[in-house]
Amino acid sequence: MTETGETGPQPRACPICGKPAAPAIAPFCSARCADVDLHRWLAGAYVVPGTTGEAETEREVAEDEPDA
Numbered sequence: 799m800t801e802t803g804e805t806g807p808q809p810r811a812c813p814i815c816g817k818p819a820a821p822a823i824a825p826f827c828s829a830r831c832a833d834v835d836l837h838r839w840l841a842g843a844y845v846v847p848g849t850t851g852e853a854e855t856e857r858e859v860a861e862d863e864p865d866a
């Protein structure tokens with residue numbers, strides 16, 4: 799095993815604010831950012847875009863043809 803010392807544990811950037819993540823709460827930098835991400839995830843889980851009755855928007859649009 800060769801210890802170069804150059805491949806240390808590099809802290810990932812927090813996906814929320816971009817700060818170096820804390821090992822205790824990686825990949826976030828703080829509990830606050832983790833909470834923000836959690837809320838985002840929950841919001842995305844509840845509010846699924848395109849699944850609220852607007853899935854069938856491909857109606858035949860042949861009734862508004864401009865008569866030349």
Ligand SMILES: [Zn+2]
Pocket residue numbers: 812813814815816817826827828831
């Ligand atoms: Zn953060």
